[in-house]
Amino acid sequence: MNPRHDVTGLILAGGQGRRMGGRDKGLxxxxxxxxxxxxxxxxxxxVASVWINANRHHEAYSSLADRVVADIEGDYQGPLMGIYTGLRTAQTPWLIVVxxxxxxxxxxxVERLVAGIGEGDIAVAHDGDRLHPVVALLRVSLADDLEAALVAGERKIDRWYARHDWYRVDFSDCPASFANLNTEDDKQRLEARLDEETRTG
Incomplete structure (x- = not known):
């Protein structure tokens, strides 16, 4: 696999941002x-191209990606629908979601997920303590199976992964890199930490 030709990168920004007061977190x-x-x-x-999965503010996102794609089905059905949208629309054999x-x-x-997938279908980042299901490399050919799972009502990413040949990829050397920002306080804390790391070298 050559990720610069074989992998589409998809940034999941299709949520409602409820814990940020409904604001669009990606922006x-x-x-x-x-x-x-x-x-x-x-x-x-x-990667071959960087896409953003967004369900609003497409014009604002368009300058930040090669393509902006909305969920194939509406009503904010969660990250599994964003992953499905990427699998269904990507023009490469592989998709990385973040x-x-x-x-x-x-x-x-990207390099580490590609190295860690072996002959599997899915590689998922693990920070040494917990899995990060929305940081993953997936075969695009899984789209039909995911469609069937969604039609059956599945919305849990880990349960769908368990149906396939998937691998944990060890990122225990950098667990703080996977901090995600759900609230304004989270954002301010991480900004302060990164600023301190920059100043101290």
């Missing part, structure tokens, strides 16, 4: 730029 300012711009840096130049609210993801994320 929230963080260290002077939208959150999604920090996430894009982890993918740009490492959340829009994890601005400190490892810069070598």
């Amino acid at each position: 929230e300012p963080f260290a002077g730029r939208p959150l999604v711009a920090h996430v894009r840096e982890r993918l740009e130049g490492r 959340p829009c609210d994890s601005p400190a993801l490892p810069m070598d994320l």
Whole structure:
């Protein structure tokens, strides 16, 4: 697999942002730029193209991605619907999904997920303590199976993964990189931590 030709990167920004007062998390300012711009840096130049899955503010997102795709079905059905949308619309054999609210993801994320998948269908990041189901590399050919699961009412990512040949990829050397920002307090704490790390080298 050559990720620059075979992998589409998809940033999941299709949620309602309820814990942020309904604001669009991907567009929230963080260290002077939208959150999604920090996430894009982890993918740009490492995959064939970077897409954003968003269900509002498409015009704002369009300058931050090669393509913006809305959920195939509406009503904010959760990240599994965003993953399905990516699997169904990607034009590469592989898809990497990441959340829009994890601005400190490892810069070598793509390389490590690709190295960790072996002959499997799905590779999922594990920080040494817990799994991060929305940081994953998936075969696009899984789209039909996921469609069937969604039609059956499945909305839990880990339960769907369990139906397939999936692997944990060890990121225990950088667990803080997977911090996600659900509230304004989360955002301020991570901004302060990253600023301190920058100043101390």
